[in-house]
Every structure is written in structure tokens, then in C-alpha cells.
């Protein structure tokens with residue numbers, strides 16, 4: 502495992518905080534969320550199923566279906582509210598935001614993404630939240646993934662990449678808050694704690 506190191510500024514507003522999260526401690530919390538709100542492959546369009554399995558915890562949850570993308574207070578699978586964000590997860594996100602220079606972050610949703618080998622996430626912006634003054638805190642656990650981002654809020658320019666490993670955190674705020682980003686197709690790998698999957702938790706202030 503990588504030793505503690507200083508925050509690395511990837512571009513204005515965007516910080517890489519290596520090896521800040523402990524998958525051994527966090528995985529049971531993720532499992533408890535999934536027991537209440539199971540992972541599912543969302544279907545943004547007829548005939549297109551996302552390769553990443555998702556669920557949420559928090560006051561609202563990010564959902565995608567043929568009606569579009571939105572934050573919903575209820576899990577459409579059960580019709581019930583999403584489970585709350587476990588306090589230890591919320592604290593991790595708050596501490597990371599603070600370390601990256603964003604005090605007072607108040608996440609009200611955590612989107613839980615689960616990747617298996619072959620899963621990927623195309624270039625997108627996270628723009629369904631009301632207030633871009635709050636950053637997004639992204640926590641990666643398990644097998645590595647190559648994360649890429651474009652310089653700005655347009656789908657153009659030279660992409661930069663970095664490998665996100667177990668425990669790594671990326672904070673998107675300020676000028677970087679609306680930049681395009683995504684995840685390349687995952688290669689098969691095994692991690693001692695998570696097995697053959699990668700987890701990514703993104704904490705947002707949606708409403």
C-alpha cells in the first residue's frame with residue numbers, strides 16, 4: 502500500500518489524495534447499504550444498460566431511466582427512502598473535502614458504483630446537482646481503474662489520466678467541478694479485500 506502523501510493538485514480545483522480510505526473498514530458499511538438498496542444496472546435508454554452496477558445512500562439517490570437523470574428521494578426498486586449515509590463514510594468525505602480546501606462540505610447523497618472487469622464509464626459531467634459550490638468527493642476501493650478527465654466543461658481538449666488504486670480519493674471542486682471525466686474499461690484483477698471488483702463512492706451535495 503502507498504504511504505501517506507501530500508495532496509496532489511491535478512488541475513485548478515481538483516485534488517488527488519492518495520491512500521486515504523481503508524477498504525477493510527469501509528466494505529462492511531457498503532455491504533449494509535446494499536442489503537437495504539441492492540445494486541442494479543441502470544438503463545438510461547432502451548437497449549442500453551450501464552456496465553457499472555449502482556445504488557445510493559443519503560437523503561436522495563441518483564437514478565437514470567428513460568425519464569432521464571435525476572435525484573430521487575426514494576429507491577425506485579422498493580419505493581422506499583434510500584438508506585442513510587453511514588456516519589463513518591460521511592466523516593471520510595468531510596475530512597477529504599477539508600484537506601482539499603473545501604471546508605463545510607455537506608454531502609446529502611453517496612452514489613455507490615461497483616465495477617467488474619470490462620465495466621467502464623463514458624465521459625460525462627456531474628451537473629444534476631443544484632449547487633456547484635460544493636465539491637464532489639470520490640473514494641476508490643479495490644482493484645485499480647484508469648480515471649481520465651478533460652481540461653474543462655467542454656468535451657474537447659487533451660485528456661489526462663491517472664490510476665486510482667485502493668483507498669485513493671479525488672476531490673472535484675471550484676473550476677474543476679463541471680469538467681468532463683470518466684473511467685476506462687477495467688482490466689481483470691484481484692484485490693485482497695474486495696475480490697475482483699472496484700468500488701467507487703461519490704459524495705455530493707445534490708439539493
Ligand code: MD6
Pocket residue numbers: 614622627637638639648671673682683684701703
Ligand atoms: C469513478 N467517478 O471513479 C467514477 N464524478 O468510478 C466519477 O464519475 C466522478 O470520480 C465526479 C467527481 C469525481 C468522480
Ligand code: FE
Pocket residue numbers: 625626627682
Ligand atoms: Fe462523475
